[in-house]
Amino acid sequence: MSPRSHRNLGTPLPLVPTPPPLILSLSKDASGRAGFLRLPRWNLTLPSPWKLVVGIVLAWGCWVTARRFWLGLGAVTHLSDRMPWGLWVGFDVLCGVALAAGGFSVMAMVHLFGFERLRPIVPATVLTAFLGYVLVSVGLLYDLGRPYNMWHVFIMHNPRSVMFEVAWCVILYLSVLAIEFSALVMERFRWTRALEMLGRITVPLVIAGALLSTLHQSSLGTLFLIVPGKLYTLWYSPYLPLMFFFSALAVGFAMVIFESYLSAFAFGRSLERGIIRELAHILLVTVLFYLGIKLQDLFARGALGALFVPRMETWCFWLEVALLAVPAAMLLDERLRADEHATFLSATLVVLGVIVNRLNVSIVGTYAYSGASYMPSFEELSVSVFLTTLGVLAFGFAVRFLGIFEGHDNGDGPTPALQKPAEAA
Amino acid sequence: MTLESTRTATGAPAPVGLLIDATRCIGCGECARACRAEHGLAGELTPDLSASAYTVVREKEGQFVRRLCMHCIDPTCVSVCPVAALRRLPGGQVVYDADACMGCRYCIFACPFDVPRYDWEKPFPVVAKCDLCHRRTSRGHQTACSFVCPMGATVSGPRGALLEEARTRIRNDPGRYVDHIFGETEAGGTAVLILSGVPFDLAGINTAVSKQPLPETTWRVLEKLPYVVLNGGIFLGGLAWIIRRRMQFQRHPELAEDLPVEPAPPKGEKP
Numbered sequence: 001m002s003p004r005s006h007r008n009l010g011t012p013l014p015l016v017p018t019p020p021p022l023i024l025s026l027s028k029d030a031s032g033r034a035g036f037l038r039l040p041r042w043n044l045t046l047p048s049p050w051k052l053v054v055g056i057v058l059a060w061g062c063w064v065t066a067r068r069f070w071l072g073l074g075a076v077t078h079l080s081d082r083m084p085w086g087l088w089v090g091f092d093v094l095c096g097v098a099l100a101a102g103g104f105s106v107m108a109m110v111h112l113f114g115f116e117r118l119r120p121i122v123p124a125t126v127l128t129a130f131l132g133y134v135l136v137s138v139g140l141l142y143d144l145g146r147p148y149n150m151w152h153v154f155i156m157h158n159p160r161s162v163m164f165e166v167a168w169c170v171i172l173y174l175s176v177l178a179i180e181f182s183a184l185v186m187e188r189f190r191w192t193r194a195l196e197m198l199g200r201i202t203v204p205l206v207i208a209g210a211l212l213s214t215l216h217q218s219s220l221g222t223l224f225l226i227v228p229g230k231l232y233t234l235w236y237s238p239y240l241p242l243m244f245f246f247s248a249l250a251v252g253f254a255m256v257i258f259e260s261y262l263s264a265f266a267f268g269r270s271l272e273r274g275i276i277r278e279l280a281h282i283l284l285v286t287v288l289f290y291l292g293i294k295l296q297d298l299f300a301r302g303a304l305g306a307l308f309v310p311r312m313e314t315w316c317f318w319l320e321v322a323l324l325a326v327p328a329a330m331l332l333d334e335r336l337r338a339d340e341h342a343t344f345l346s347a348t349l350v351v352l353g354v355i356v357n358r359l360n361v362s363i364v365g366t367y368a369y370s371g372a373s374y375m376p377s378f379e380e381l382s383v384s385v386f387l388t389t390l391g392v393l394a395f396g397f398a399v400r401f402l403g404i405f406e407g408h409d410n411g412d413g414p415t416p417a418l419q420k421p422a423e424a425a
Numbered sequence: 426m427t428l429e430s431t432r433t434a435t436g437a438p439a440p441v442g443l444l445i446d447a448t449r450c451i452g453c454g455e456c457a458r459a460c461r462a463e464h465g466l467a468g469e470l471t472p473d474l475s476a477s478a479y480t481v482v483r484e485k486e487g488q489f490v491r492r493l494c495m496h497c498i499d500p501t502c503v504s505v506c507p508v509a510a511l512r513r514l515p516g517g518q519v520v521y522d523a524d525a526c527m528g529c530r531y532c533i534f535a536c537p538f539d540v541p542r543y544d545w546e547k548p549f550p551v552v553a554k555c556d557l558c559h560r561r562t563s564r565g566h567q568t569a570c571s572f573v574c575p576m577g578a579t580v581s582g583p584r585g586a587l588l589e590e591a592r593t594r595i596r597n598d599p600g601r602y603v604d605h606i607f608g609e610t611e612a613g614g615t616a617v618l619i620l621s622g623v624p625f626d627l628a629g630i631n632t633a634v635s636k637q638p639l640p641e642t643t644w645r646v647l648e649k650l651p652y653v654v655l656n657g658g659i660f661l662g663g664l665a666w667i668i669r670r671r672m673q674f675q676r677h678p679e680l681a682e683d684l685p686v687e688p689a690p691p692k693g694e695k696p
Contacts, residue, residue, distance in 0.1 A: 069548065072546060072547050072548040072549070072550065073543075074546040075546070081474075081475075081533060082539075084533040084543065085530065085534050108661070111665070112668070112669075113664065113665070113668055114668045114672050116672075143529075145527070145528020145529075145530065145549060145550045145551075146527050146550075147527065148549075149524075149525070149526060149527035150527050153507055153508055156508040156510075156525055157509065158506055158508065158509040159647075160644060160647065162643050162646075162647060163505060163531050164507035164508075165647060166507075167507055203662075203665055203669075204662075207658060207661045211653075214657060215650055215654070218646075219647075222647070223531070225642045225643050225645075226504075226505055226535040226640070226642055227535060228635055228639070228642060229537060229631075229633050229634060
């Protein structure tokens with residue numbers, strides 16, 4: 001790491017120390033022509049069958065979108081008065097927010113706690129978080145019955161409502177993320193003065209992001225405290241806010257590993273082994289901590305017996321716990337922790353575990369009370385897949401346009417196993 | 426038995442309520458029809474609550490009992506609504522404002538009595554539930570359902586007086602009633618009170634409802650959040666300050682010269 005010229009103690013470090021080389025030359029391109037804002041060629045290196053699948057998903061998604069807004073929720077979802085919240089709340093919102101939690105935690109570790117080794121993944125993490133929250137907002141438009149009244153939270157206040165608090169925190173955090181994301185755009189165009197100004201507010205901005213995230217990540221759990229009689233005993237706990245917060249923390253790191261590994265594949269670049277190893281440690285600690293809270297909670301409420309009642313909820317709970325305990329056990333092994341493939345596998349399991357947890361709390365946990373047999377409709381599923389696909393495509397586009405992965409190299413050289421053979425074309 | 430003195434509120438904002446005596450109900454359904462007329466509800470009269478039926482009469486164990494919004498004194502739906510589309514009027518009526526609603530359906534999810542309904546077939550639906558005929562009751566009139574009830578099974582009046590009346594009925598005829606007034610303490614107390622001749626859980630009423638007002642469950646957490654922000658901000662800011670200062674000193678040892686303890690420059694690193 002090069003020495004920095006900041007002598008003044010009060011001057012925070014710039015958001016990213018060395019501006020990455022631009023993927024687009026602002027002066028001249030390869031052919032010698034002066035080129036300004038020439039978009040990079042769209043080559044996401046997807047094999048063509050995948051392009052076909054993506055095309056079908058997008059076209060079908062647009063069709064379902066039209067149907068949802070033209071005909072209403074009843075026409076495309078299996079929601080009912082007994083199950084007013086379904087997949088769009090459980091996955092698009094609850095999982096979306098949790099999976100984007102890496103944004104605040106990695107930013108805090110780098111900019112507040114001095115984990116300098118994680119600095120190279122900051123741009124990709126900020127991008128993921130920003131896109132994640134944008135997708136959550138879009139997903140909310142689908143789920144809200146009267147989405148055109150969404151702005152009412154600005155003028156109609158109800159401070160007793162958890163939903164009101166979540167809405168405000170998400171809006172404010174989305175603004176924080178937009179500012180952090182704008183730094184990537186500034187770097188792309190080398191707006192150094194703007195970057196410098198942004199660098200001055202980095203620390204307060206990151207603190208605000210961490211606080212807002214703490215509030216709304218936990219408050220998504222608080223949402224379910226209002227239904228003590230409806231949520232099954234394995235999940236209803238006064239510690240739901242804490243559990244939602246710590247599982248979001250864990251899954252945030254898991255997502256960073258997951259996406260670094262896949263990006264290495266998709267963009268044919270080298271994997272930062274050192275960073276993955278560092279993240280594997282952090283992931284292990286957070287997952288163990290979360291599992292610890294879960295166990296303590298069951299013990300404190302005297303609900304341990306419910307773990308062995310043969311019913312559907314029990315299996316779903318065990319699935320969720322296993323999807324966290326297995327990766328934790330894997331990461332406890334030093335050799336597996338040093339292996340990026342095993343680390344990727346455990347990160348994937350943690351991601352699945354937290355997804356199952358959110359679906360359990362929001363859907364499975366209320367099955368017994370509601371007496372309704374809700375299974376998401378094909379249209380509900382396709383909207384979730386549609387939005388996720390849009391997110392992945394936007395990520396791929398932004399990575400290329402902003403040169404997210406170009407500014408740093410770990411010096412390890414390309415990871416042979418992850419090299420795509422036909423990259424040269 | 427007369428309730429003339431309490432049947433109409435006096436215009437003063439004494440909280441109004443309903444007393445539903447299931448032992449008197451003959452299941453004629455006049456209340457449900459009057460309700461639909463009062464609120465101009467189209468569509469069929471469904472067997473259970475729906476967007477086109479704010480109240481229904483259901484038969485359980487040979488007894489007819491009405492189902493409708495209980496109008497909690499501390500309503501869960503009012504507390505959860507992010508845009509305050511649900512409000513509790515001074516007279517105790519819990520009412521809904523469709524123009525404010527953004528359709529998050531948290532009220533439907535959270536209601537301990539599972540009352541609010543949604544018109545799922547509409548592109549931009551509204552929440553449907555009994556409003557205790559607030560246009561009538563806020564002017565001192567009865568609700569439509571109590572007005573038409575031929576048996577006096579539903580009567581409206583100030584909640585306090587109705588509670589007295591319910592206690593009197595149970596005391597005077599203990600064999601006729603289960604010794605419990607549903608709504609006296611359920612969810613912290615409701616404006617609608619129900620008397621039954623068969624055990625309430627058999628009468629199709631959820632007796633597992635919490636006796637505490639449910640908004641407290643979330644408020645216990647929400648009220649702590651300002652302290653989380655304050656203490657968290659100080660903690661994160663302070664920690665960042667300490668750590669980043671130390672990192673600066675490590676990088677530029679000359680800056681730390683005036684400090685009492687001189688930190689050793691890290692080995693192998695040249696400025």
